[in-house]
Amino acid sequence: MNEKTVIHNAGSLNIDDVFRTTHIVRPGETIPSRTLDRYPGGKGLNQSTALARAGAAIRHIGKIGDDGVFLKEGLVADGADVSGIEVGEVPTGHAIIQVADDGENAIVLFGGANQAWDTTDIERVIGAAKTGDVLLMQNEINGMAELMERAAAAGMRLALNPAPMGPEVQNYPLEKLNWLVVNEIEGRELSGLDDSDELVVAELHRRFPDTVVVMTLGKKGAIRSDKNGVIHSSFPDVGPIVDTTGAGDTFMGYWLAGEVAGLEAEACLRRACAAGALAVTRPGATTGIPMLTEVEALL
Numbered sequence: 595m596n597e598k599t600v601i602h603n604a605g606s607l608n609i610d611d612v613f614r615t616t617h618i619v620r621p622g623e624t625i626p627s628r629t630l631d632r633y634p635g636g637k638g639l640n641q642s643t644a645l646a647r648a649g650a651a652i653r654h655i656g657k658i659g660d661d662g663v664f665l666k667e668g669l670v671a672d673g674a675d676v677s678g679i680e681v682g683e684v685p686t687g688h689a690i691i692q693v694a695d696d697g698e699n700a701i702v703l704f705g706g707a708n709q710a711w712d713t714t715d716i717e718r719v720i721g722a723a724k725t726g727d728v729l730l731m732q733n734e735i736n737g738m739a740e741l742m743e744r745a746a747a748a749g750m751r752l753a754l755n756p757a758p759m760g761p762e763v764q765n766y767p768l769e770k771l772n773w774l775v776v777n778e779i780e781g782r783e784l785s786g787l788d789d790s791d792e793l794v795v796a797e798l799h800r801r802f803p804d805t806v807v808v809m810t811l812g813k814k815g816a817i818r819s820d821k822n823g824v825i826h827s828s829f830p831d832v833g834p835i836v837d838t839t840g841a842g843d844t845f846m847g848y849w850l851a852g853e854v855a856g857l858e859a860e861a862c863l864r865r866a867c868a869a870g871a872l873a874v875t876r877p878g879a880t881t882g883i884p885m886l887t888e889v890e891a892l893l
């Protein structure tokens with residue numbers, strides 16, 4: 595049997611404190627929260643969870659403080675390799691999340707240990723990787739440009755979900771990417787175009803012709819573009835929206851797992867949309883990520 599390609603996720607780990615409110619608080623307003631729950635989170639951790647649940651071989655590399663050791667438990671239970679998660683003196687990243695009755699969210703992020711990466715951490719990523727392995731990144735850790743350069747030079751294939759988007763992303767060596775996944779806002783910011791979804795994706799494809807580009811469109815599904823053309827997939831309606839937190843991470847993990855495993859492009863996009871659709875019907879980021887059997891049952 596062929597060994598699975600390892601996906602190395604150089605990713606954030608956060609403690610998510612989630613407040614359920616009627617609406618997102620406005621400037622100057624004080625509102626009550628019905629509940630307060632603590633979940634494992636961080637775009638990196640969420641995507642590793644989705645990848646593991648989708649059946650990929652995933653190694654998570656990241657940094658936490660003593661306060662975040664519990665974050666490893668869920669990853670281990672899902673079968674991810676957590677030997678690359680280092681516990682140090684800087685406190686764990688922390689997200690304060692409001693989820694409103696319509697499922698929309700607002701997030702305040704404290705980077706903590708996610709922003710304490712140095713060259714030795716980058717070496718920990720590269721040192722354990724083989725040529726052809728995949729490096730997955732989001733935009734919640736520091737040192738991204740150096741990490742991308744060094745991983746590409748080491749023969750890794752690169753996947754980036756530039757979330758949360760910031761102006762610094764334009765200075766990353768994006769031409770080295772094999773896979774780029776953005777949402778509608780990130781796509782418009784990165785392309786510099788405030789136009790139709792199709793034109794935004796076309797512009798990203800023009801800028802990065804060797805990269806598979808995907809843009810997620812919320813309830814409208816997703817568009818995928820590469821040298822072979824453009825395909826769309828819709829988001830199945832599976833029930834009332836409870837919490838949109840982590841839906842993009844669920845999509846990213848399921849989609850990349852499929853791409854790396856060589857799943858046919860349309861099936862891969864459909865499966866990732868189905869996983870994202872299930873995620874928004876459940877509370878929490880990692881707690882909302884479906885198992886592969888549930889996604890297959892939906893399809």
Ligand code: RIB
Nearest residue numbers: 608635636637689840879
């Ligand atoms: O994408 C959702 C994630 O964004 C949350 O889990 C939170 O930690 C922030 O990183």
